[in-house]
Ligand SMILES: Cc1cc2nc3c(=O)[nH]c(=O)nc-3n(C[C@H](O)[C@H](O)[C@H](O)COP(=O)(O)OP(=O)(O)OC[C@H]3O[C@@H](n4cnc5c(N)ncnc54)[C@H](O)[C@@H]3O)c2cc1C
Ligand SMILES: Cc1cc2nc3c(=O)[nH]c(=O)nc-3n(C[C@H](O)[C@H](O)[C@H](O)COP(=O)(O)O)c2cc1C
């Protein structure tokens with residue numbers, strides 16, 4: 193059988209299928225279905241230094257083959273994450289990765305430092321899609337300079353592999369990915385959600401309490417594949433690809449485009465067992481095409 | 496909470512676009528309690544991607560019955576399943592009603608009858624007196640719940656147009672006399688619950704409300720189904736769907 197373990201910087205995953213931050217809670221919510229150690233890795237809900245209340249409801253709107261969300265990063269904050277959420281995973285085998293956000297570089301640094309002592313974390317994912325409050329509230333991730341600065345600052349203090357999660361709401365994804373690489377990222381993950389909006393035409397009101405939200409699900413997949421493909425030409429570090437992956441076929445599209453591993457979010461809502469089905473499907477595809485390793489299809493797009 | 500492929504053993508269509516489905520799932524039945532719901536996959540393909548949350552209307556030894564109103568694409572797809580088909584169901588989900596050792600007043604509006612039907616049955620089985628006030632638009636809508644007499648000791652049907660039972664809104668029939676020392680349980684559209692909340696508060700009472708919210712994960716993971724309560728935003732799927740009426744701060748529709 194083909195070898196499907198992959199390397200994300202120094203981190204070895206037993207398979208390339210992971211679940212995306214914000215869609216799998218703090219790692220315990222889906223325990224009734226299957227043990228998370230069957231997944232390559234679990235990206236935990238994004239955390240901030242202080243707890244966040246989140247956005248005004250409604251926070252969810254379904255859209256064609258996808259959904260908008262405006263959760264507003266509701267989370268328990270660093271302290272309870274360390275005191276309650278991470279210890280709850282102590283007896284849960286699996287590869288867990290923290291996802292961190294902040295209003296300024298200093299906050300990212302403080303969180304990264306505090307997480308150095310967490311025993312059950314395998315890596316850090318740095319979410320640069322959040323607004324930079326010191327720079328007028330524009331997302332860090334739209335600026336190559338800010339992305340490099342944050343990456344470098346986190347890299348300098350963290351003992352963990354650093355994955356930088358890129359925002360797709362940019363003109364040139366390659367430029368931002370190169371900035372993350374220059375800052376010392378071990379890998380980049382993309383895409384986060386696309387900024388969108390939906391309106392209830394009868395009520396003439398926005399569907400979301402926050403007016404706008406992040407679009408995810410199959411609707412964004414072709415854009416995500418394009419961005420992963422472009423990024424793979426721009427950087428040498430591994431890419432974690434995501435955006436609307438629902439089936440093994442979808443996942444293989446991302447591998448061919450250059451992703452070393454993939455993540456699933458919205459599709460897990462439709463079917464919590466979908467990641468396990470995809471792992472099986474990938475093995476089947478590799479066998480059918482007589483490959484010995486998943487690496488034989490990574491970036492194997494033919495011109 | 497389990498994810499099961501459950502075989503449909505019965506389908507019934509009623510007026511006003513109501514449909515009832517009965518599926519076999521001993522796993523879900525074993526844990527099911529009134530107020531809990533199931534989350535159902537409505538399409539094989541990429542759209543609609545989200546499951547639809549539906550309350551447990553009834554459960555016997557091995558089957559679960561749901562009753563829903565077709566209001567959009569998801570419920571329309573769900574109304575197309577037939578006897579013998581398999582349904583991908585996750586459940587039971589959420590905190591159930593806490594059964595108070597007292598006579599009960601159940602207040603249902605429209606499709607909100609579903610969790611109260613199951614509750615009424617369990618209350619009756621435990622020997623409690625159950626007065627059910629069921630508000631619907633017209634006589635046609637009440638047909639879906641024809642067997643409500645079985646789960647209540649006293650049934651007051653209220654129609655907006657007076658075509659059956661009393662005329663008015665369910666909340667018009669909440670007063671000192673109907674309330675007595677009864678424990679109150681309610682489910683229905685937000686305007687009804689908001690009115691009931693105000694009315695009960697004025698009388699120094701509270702109730703257990705089963706709430707609805709748009710959901711994504713239905714498992715407590717995404718924080719998408721939040722409602723504003725006195726203890727901050729809470730998840731309808733994992734912290735609810737049953738909440739104490741005096742804890743609810745704001746209704747999402749601004750009612
Ligand atoms: C815990 C819970 C239990 C429920 N139990 C029942 C039940 O037993 N019987 C029943 O008929 N319905 C029930 N509902 C409501 C049901 O989930 C929605 O009617 C359904 O999801 C609508 O899907 P749709 O695709 O048909 O409509 P859509 O096209 O998605 O929506 C049609 C209309 O319904 C509103 N709506 C959509 N989803 C929800 C939702 N989750 N809650 C409230 N309003 C919504 C939309 O804003 C829109 O106005 C329950 C909801 C929850 C959260
Ligand atoms: C409800 C929800 C919450 C999310 N929360 C976060 C988050 O906290 N941090 C983050 O980096 N990405 C977050 N995301 C983005 C996802 O991790 C993922 O990048 C995106 O949804 C695209 O993948 P998908 O189409 O498979 O869902 C969230 C997505 C959803 C749908």
Ligand code: FES
Nearest residue numbers: 711713717718732
């Ligand atoms: S629907 Fe995800 S937390 Fe309730």
